[in-house]
Amino acid sequence: MSSLSLKSLIQNSKLLTSFLKPVSKAYAGAAGYRQIGLRYDDLVAEESELVQEALRRLEIADPRAIYDRAYRIRVAQQCSLSHQLLPKDQWVSATEDIRYLQPYIDEVAAETAERDAFDNIKVAARN
Template structure:
């Protein structure tokens, strides 16, 4: 049974995508996380088991990306502590704000869903 996702509807509709893409870009710019050196995926909470596993896989596959994430988070904490933002030349640009963790999260999510589906198989005995 297929489920309908709002995300898929928006991405598959030229009209909705054209309408909402500029709004999402303005929102991302106004959020302010780029001004303290963070990327979008840096904002994802690490307490979720799915995210923990995705981060573990990122560290194995791309150790430099995991190190860079930790550096950006520490830098953002420092900015928060001093109630300041980075110099404009160190802000994350829209082109730099790529979803580096999403492929791993999608992979882990699919594995969790598959595992859940197999865990819920009901065996009925033949009479």
């Protein structure tokens, strides 16, 4: 059973990709999180168990990444409290804004889905 997602539809269409890529870059720039030193994955809410497990795995794989994340969040909080942006040379560039947490989130989500599928398996009796 294959499901077609909007993401795969856009990625497979050169026309949609060429139209939406500049729009997405402009939106990311206008969002303002880079101007206070955050990366996109720093915005992911930590309250869900899925993200908590992903952060735990990231800490095991790269302890420095967890420290850097906490530092970026504290700097952003300070910028928010003082109602100021960082100096332009300290902004996160588009090339630095990589998805460091998303692979772990995807991995945990796939494992959870697989576990749920096995937990809810129906066994039919043979006649």
